[in-house]
Amino acid sequence: MRLQTMPFFYFFFAMAFGIVFADYLNPDMYLSLVLCLTVFVVFVAMQFFKFGPQSAINRVQFVLPLLVFFSLGMTLYQLETAQSDSFSIDKNYLPGDRIVGEVVSIAAGKTDFRKCEMDVKFIINYKDTLPARGRLLVFLEDPEREMKRKDMCLLKSELSSIVNSKNPGEFDSQSYWKHKSIHQSSFVSSDSYTKVGVAEWEIMDWFIGLREHFAAVLDTYLQGDENAVAKGLILGDRSSIDGEVTRKFGNTGAMHVLAVSGLHVAILVQILTFFFGLFSRWISKNQALLLALTVVWIYAALTGLSTSVVRSAWMFTILAGSTLLGRNYNGFNSLALSAVLILVWNPHFLYDIGFQLSYLAMIGIFLFNRNLSVLFYTKYKWIQAAWDGTMVGIAAQIMTIPLTLYYFHQFPNYFILTNLGLMVFSFLVLALGIALFSMSFFPPAAKLIAILLSFSMFLMLWIIDFVDALPGAVSAGFVLRFWEVVLLFALILGCYWAIQKQQLKVLFSVLVGALLWVGVLVFDRFSRMNQTQVCFLNTKEITFIVKQRDQNFCFFANKEGNTRKVAFAAGAYEKMFPGTMHYFEISQKKTSTLQCGNSRIYIERKRGGYQIEVNQTNYFVATSDHFQDPKGKVIYAPWLSAPNASYQLATGAIVFPAN
Incomplete structure (x- = not known):
């Protein structure tokens, strides 16, 4: 690869390194800006003046553009994350202040508290109203579903920093929200906020309004999970999808179908190509290409401009531009250019899991799809x-495996079977969805299309349920460190290089290395599965898990009557320490004695906490500062402050070996 033939491939990595450098080392923002401008000026000057031998000039001209994009990445990231300006909410908010903000997104949800993101506009204190800037994660108590996007709210509630609970297998929510420029959250009761107006109209509101109109059409003709999944698949609105449905799609390797992605853009382009081909006598190829490009970008805006859709839209734009201008199209260079454009728009997308998996999937398709497809004809x-589509899925999976194991600690064993089953239905659902929206003004035709769409959705969900119910549908317990992810990528790329260069000895060495690595990974998973331990989780209710080899016993106090959060934390634990999970509620009885596998567990509810005995080892979980006669290790609940205590759940989960 040379800089002249694939420049944006190099520019992307330089820009990505600049973003990571700025994130971890936080250099002075003005220094980064000066460096970027200086290197750019020097590079431009070298295009007109010679400062030495041509060979030296060529080397410098190779390095300077990389330095430009490196410093550009640093500067953009620091500009995006700057929190030092005088209007920052972090600098101006004090406990007791009121906040005026705009609801920019709000989840449908089934609970009384609805999760929403809010752009802060003003902070009102006891003597003044201050303009403010920042975004909050807010949980509004709104059982009547009265609040909507664009509503302006006046609320009074305490803010808390978003931090991880540090439980095993937990999703890194702190990093996730940080890269959405959200650092604080708040639970707001219904009597602590009021609607004070509606925000001004913006261009994106038209697209969002159109999406809401199409969602209402689906609400009219579809119901239940079929309706919720159709909204996610066609419109990119996953807010009403049940958590159990999401889990099944993840376990079967079909999350890319559930979320609007490049697959949907590719299907849309195929539909548009067929449609415009019907009018080839009146619409030229170039006109059809421009019309298709317009529709693709409208669809990208309609579905929320997710990174995978924007990536596909940019790649199609580059392809269309190359066709119209009669230029050659380079897939890798176009892919890298789309990544650079997305990072210029928002450098935080580099840390977005969807961004990473989307681009790795495309790299896998570019590298391996052709070699896999020719194996059968x-x-x-x-x-x-069907074969070609399956090979596309396998090629994409090859490059995404390392990050899938790193982030989610599990692998869907039947992803090939799932993708075979959903290949046709993804096309049908999107095509029928477009037809339903187009004919919604004519109810008889709309009802007929809706019946076909509902049946397609039923079959799609049936396939997901069938695959999820198969024995061994998902393998959990894979825990990779960062260097192992890098090693796995090196093995995959080494295998590709050896195949391309027909280096059989190198290929054999790489495959042996990969086999050894897989053996170590499987052994580590087997060890985790067969551990015996007691794990106390950092949750709002007392929760602990006793693991006896392949059996996990979860004990929890459930005063609020909400088991969803307990199941969520226990499910995350199960990803790192696989086993069949059993649940036991402990807050209703004074004492409980259970025989769980080889472990005898005794639990007594006492003043100020719970006395727990596991195989003659005692633990006392303190739920208040006023407790008496604890036996064994004293563990303080997350809501207690005990600076000198050895075991505090507020700092994260605590694990003890259980003999």
Whole structure:
């Protein structure tokens, strides 16, 4: 690869390194800006003046653009994350102040508290109203579903920093919200906020309003999970999808179908190509290409401008531009250019899991799809199409495996079967969705299309349920460190290089290395599965898990009557320490004695906490500062402050070996 043939491939990595450098080392923002401008000026000057031998000039001209994009990445990231200006909410908010903010997104949800993101506009204290800047994660008590996007709210509530609970298998929510420029959250009761107006109209509101109109059409003709999944698949609105449905899609390797992605853009382009081809006598190829490009960007805006859709839209734009201008199209260079454009728009997307998986999937397709597709050929078009589609899925999975294991600690074993089943239905659902929206003004036709769409959704969900119910549908317990992720990528790329160069000895060495690594990974997973331990979780209710080899026993106090959060924390634990989970509620009885596998567990509810005995080892979980006669290790609940205590759940989960 040379800089002249694939410049943006190099520019992307330089920019990415600049963003990471700024994130971890936080250099002076003005220094980064000066460096970027200086290097750019020097590079431009070298295009007109010679400062030495041509060979030296060529080397410098190779390095300077990389330095430009490196410093550009630093500068953009620091500009995006700057918190030092005088209007920052972090600098101006004090406990007791009131906040005026705009609701920019709000989840449908089924609980009384609805999660929303709010742009802060003003802070009102006891003597003044101050302009403010920042975004909050707010949980509004809104059982009547009265609040909507664009509503202006006046609220009074205490803010708390978003921090991780540090439980095993927990999603890194702190980093996730940080890269959405959200650092604080608040739970707001219904009597602590009021609607004070509606924000001004913006151009994106038209697209969002159109999406809400289409969502209302789906609400009219579809119900239940079919309606919720159709909204996610067609419109990119996943707010009403049940958590159990999301879990099944994840376990079967079909999350890319559930979320609007490049797959949907590709299907849309195929539909548009067929549609405009019907009018080829009146619409030229270039006109059809421009019309398709317009529709693709409208669809990208309609579905919320997710990174995978924007990536696909940019790549299609570059392809269309190359066709219209008669230029050659380079897939890798176009992919890298789209990544650079997205990072210029928002450098925080570099840390977005969707961004990472989307681009790795495309790299896998570019590298491996052709070699895999030629392994089989048949004259039967449908069989060949099924094979080619399956190979695309496998090629994408090859490059995403390392990050899938790193972030989610599990692997869907039947992803090939799932993708085979959903290949046709993804096309049908999107095509029928577009047809339903187009014919919604004519109820008889809309009802007929809705019946076909509902049946397609039923079959799609049936396939997901069928695969999820198969024995061993998902393998959990994979825990990778960062260097192992890098090693796995090196092995994958080494395998590709050896195949391309036909270096059989190198290929054999890489495959042996990969086999050894897989062996170590499987052994580590087996060890985790067969551990015996007691883990006290950092949750709002007392929760602890006793693991006896492949059986996990979860004990919890459930005073609020909400088991969803307990199941969520226990499910995350199960990803790192696989086993069949059993649940036991402990707050209703004075004493409980259970035989869980080889472990005898005794639990007594006492004043100020719970006395727990596991295999003659005692633990006392303090739920208040006023407790008496604890036996064994004293563990303080997350809501207690005990600076000198050895075991505090507020700092994270605590694990003890259980013999």
